[in-house]
Amino acid sequence: MRTRARTSMAFLAALTLSACAVGGHVSTMGQTFLPEMPGVDRQAAQRLIDAEAPRIQVTLVDRGTTSLLVKDAERQGVSRWRTIDNTQIFTRDGIVVGTRGLSFDLMSADTGDAAAAILARRAARVVRFHTYLDGDDQTRIQSYVCDIVPEGQQDIHVSESLALSGSMVRETCYNPRGDHENLYLLRDGHILATVQFISRGIGSLQIVFFS
Amino acid sequence: MNNEVNYLGYDYRIPINVGAQYRFAHGGTLGVSLLSGSMIGVSYSFTLDPKNPPSHSGREPGPPAIGAGSTDSLQAWTPKVDPVHRARLDAALRNQGIAMSGIEVRDNVAVVDIYNMSWPAAAQAYGRTAAVLSMQLPHEISTFKIRTHERGMPITQVTLRRSDLEDLEYALDGSWQSYARAGIFDAALSPGVSPLWQQSADLWVAPYVTPFFFDPDNPVRADAGITVAADWSPFLGGYLSGAVNKKLVGNLDQADRPSNSVLPHVRSDAWLYAKESDFYLPYLTASYFWRPGEDLYARASAGLLERMFGGVSGEMLWAPPGEKFSFGMDLSYAKQRDFDGLLGFQDYDVVTGFLSGYYDFGGGFLGQVDVGRYLAKDWGATFTVTRRFNNGFEFGAFATLTDVSSDDFGEGAFDKGIMLSIPISWFTGKPSRDHTGFLLRPILRDGGAQLIERDRLYPLTRPDRQEELASRWGQFWR
Numbered sequence: 001m002r003t004r005a006r007t008s009m010a011f012l013a014a015l016t017l018s019a020c021a022v023g024g025h026v027s028t029m030g031q032t033f034l035p036e037m038p039g040v041d042r043q044a045a046q047r048l049i050d051a052e053a054p055r056i057q058v059t060l061v062d063r064g065t066t067s068l069l070v071k072d073a074e075r076q077g078v079s080r081w082r083t084i085d086n087t088q089i090f091t092r093d094g095i096v097v098g099t100r101g102l103s104f105d106l107m108s109a110d111t112g113d114a115a116a117a118i119l120a121r122r123a124a125r126v127v128r129f130h131t132y133l134d135g136d137d138q139t140r141i142q143s144y145v146c147d148i149v150p151e152g153q154q155d156i157h158v159s160e161s162l163a164l165s166g167s168m169v170r171e172t173c174y175n176p177r178g179d180h181e182n183l184y185l186l187r188d189g190h191i192l193a194t195v196q197f198i199s200r201g202i203g204s205l206q207i208v209f210f211s
Numbered sequence: 212m213n214n215e216v217n218y219l220g221y222d223y224r225i226p227i228n229v230g231a232q233y234r235f236a237h238g239g240t241l242g243v244s245l246l247s248g249s250m251i252g253v254s255y256s257f258t259l260d261p262k263n264p265p266s267h268s269g270r271e272p273g274p275p276a277i278g279a280g281s282t283d284s285l286q287a288w289t290p291k292v293d294p295v296h297r298a299r300l301d302a303a304l305r306n307q308g309i310a311m312s313g314i315e316v317r318d319n320v321a322v323v324d325i326y327n328m329s330w331p332a333a334a335q336a337y338g339r340t341a342a343v344l345s346m347q348l349p350h351e352i353s354t355f356k357i358r359t360h361e362r363g364m365p366i367t368q369v370t371l372r373r374s375d376l377e378d379l380e381y382a383l384d385g386s387w388q389s390y391a392r393a394g395i396f397d398a399a400l401s402p403g404v405s406p407l408w409q410q411s412a413d414l415w416v417a418p419y420v421t422p423f424f425f426d427p428d429n430p431v432r433a434d435a436g437i438t439v440a441a442d443w444s445p446f447l448g449g450y451l452s453g454a455v456n457k458k459l460v461g462n463l464d465q466a467d468r469p470s471n472s473v474l475p476h477v478r479s480d481a482w483l484y485a486k487e488s489d490f491y492l493p494y495l496t497a498s499y500f501w502r503p504g505e506d507l508y509a510r511a512s513a514g515l516l517e518r519m520f521g522g523v524s525g526e527m528l529w530a531p532p533g534e535k536f537s538f539g540m541d542l543s544y545a546k547q548r549d550f551d552g553l554l555g556f557q558d559y560d561v562v563t564g565f566l567s568g569y570y571d572f573g574g575g576f577l578g579q580v581d582v583g584r585y586l587a588k589d590w591g592a593t594f595t596v597t598r599r600f601n602n603g604f605e606f607g608a609f610a611t612l613t614d615v616s617s618d619d620f621g622e623g624a625f626d627k628g629i630m631l632s633i634p635i636s637w638f639t640g641k642p643s644r645d646h647t648g649f650l651l652r653p654i655l656r657d658g659g660a661q662l663i664e665r666d667r668l669y670p671l672t673r674p675d676r677q678e679e680l681a682s683r684w685g686q687f688w689r
Binding site for chain 2: 040041072073075076078082085086087088090092097098100101102103104105107108109110129131133134135136138139141201
């Protein structure tokens with residue numbers, strides 16, 4: 001119980017910090033992660049911003065870097081979010097199923113069973129699968145056994161002007177190469193904010209959904 | 212010991228040597244030692260794991276999403292592509308580091324010729340091209356035939372169905388499934404796009420370093436300077452290439468050990484080239500590349516082939532896709548260049564050539580045997596074993612045995628060495644097709660010496676051929 005309390009506090013602190021960091025960058029969609037190189041079409045991002053496409057706020061928890069991402073595409077239930085310099089995150093029902101441009105990327109993920117339990121706020125033991133590329137360009141599939149535990153109502157202050165209230169769900173995943181923990185704040189069956197493990201190189205992403 | 216001291220000029224002051232080492236957190240070890248009270252030695256060593264690069268790959272903008280297709284009328288793309296649409300597609304591909312040299316739409320199939328300008332793994336170029344095509348071409352176009360090229364030669368054609376791309380973009384094993392569903396063939400087997408060749412030219416400036424090791428007077432020598440290089444393709448497969456080097460600093464010209472070789476001085480006068488000029492042409496060639504037939508690649512070159520030799524050269528490679536073996540042959544007439552590194556020649560000339568066999572032993576081990584006549588007119592064979600990792604990191608060793616006796620060869624008895632080639636992307640994690648590395652010989656003599664030509668066909672074509680394409684297909688969705 002004590003561990004849970006600590007983790008929730010960390011989640012809250014991370015949310016507050018990230019909101020401060022990004023406050024001055026909203027009009028330009030936040031910081032950029034990458035220099036100019038093939039694949040950076042800043043005008044495309046600007047067009048999405050001008051069209052007021054849905055956006056999320058993402059923080060690399062270990063690095064403390066925060067950026068706003070706009071929705072670039074949606075197909076087969078997967079939303080594709082991008083920074084202005086085209087770092088990308090793919091989500092399905094608010095759960096990350098891929099990243100690009102972060103180096104230790106999550107290439108793909110099968111999170112179907114986990115998503116069903118998390119969105120229903122139902123305690124369950126599920127299996128999820130992640131695909132990575134190792135340093136020798138070989139595909140590695142990691143499987144995790146995850147315990148999903150609903151934790152009740154919580155209020156989180158994202159910034160001075162934004163507070164989120166919802167049900168917290170904790171997902172603890174086990175693998176011989178390392179365990180990790182994910183947190184989800186839900187309301188009306190949707191994820192409002194979350195901290196999710198991506199890879200050992202990236203660590204966790206904290207995401208706030210604004211729409 | 213006094214004799215040794217006198218003979219070697221060794222300054223012996225105290226009978227004690229002292230040394231210390233410090234190991235850094237990242238694994239490197241710095242050593243400092245004091246020898247006989249008169250000399251200081253400094254060393255640095257580190258270990259690295261080729262499979263675990265310091266920067267993981269993927270520090271790059273993400274790929275375009277698979278799209279449902281444009282609302283363009285099919286008539287805008289067939290039978291001839293409307294220039295406006297072509298320009299739009301060209302710009303979208305160029306934004307992904309891909310140069311398009313041609314496109315044709317036949318029924319509901321798009322055939323697209325590309326050059327990979329940026330991506331270390333060819334699979335990544337195919338993946339990004341496919342994503343752009345899925346977005347830019349009308350939905351009715353359901354199949355993409357993407358053909359990569361090197362130096363004007365079509366190398367490999369990958370056929371992808373739009374429906375497979377849509378199915379697998381977010382699939383857990385989308386990488387493997389997309390490879391299994393792709394049709395991968397030698398691009399010479401099928402007709403390409405009618406050439407709409409546009410002249411291309413590149414000019415670049417870069418620093419260079421020329422090291423020279425194991426001179427008994429000074430075991431490490433080097434020159435550093437600036438190279439200005441240009442590449443112009445006036446017609447499909449034809450390339451005029453040249454470079455000028457200007458030395459800025461260095462001490463290669465301080466070497467002063469005249470060669471005592473009894474063989475023609477094809478390499479052992481290397482120090483004279485450094486001594487005679489600090490402004491020279493490392494190469495200046497006209498080359499033509501083409502595909503004579505299925506599984507065959509060919510090159511013809513003339514001009515200043517390398518720093519010490521110019522002439523004419525021809526090469527052919529037979530490399531069937533998916534097979535473990537390849538064979539090559541090359542034949543050159545070479546004349547020794549003047550020491551000043553400009554346009555003049557010396558009197559020595561030679562006809563040199565080799566039959567080459569390449570074999571993939573599996574597990575990343577590659578073998579190569581070259582049998583033929585060397586620059587000093589000696590006959591023999593060179594044996595090379597290379598360990599190549601999927602990420603492009605490569606190291607190897609070679610040895611050459613010829614009909615030159617050990618006595619005639621001189622110090623070292625026969626030619627041998629090691630080589631290391633590391634992709635720039637291995638260090639940075641960012642996309643680049645460039646490599647850095649070195650070839651290290653304990654001593655440079657004249658026996659067993661080969662021409663050092665650019666654009667040899669086996670390494671030029673291998674990254675795009677099926678063998679290497681398959682090993683890095685995990686990058687397709689990146």
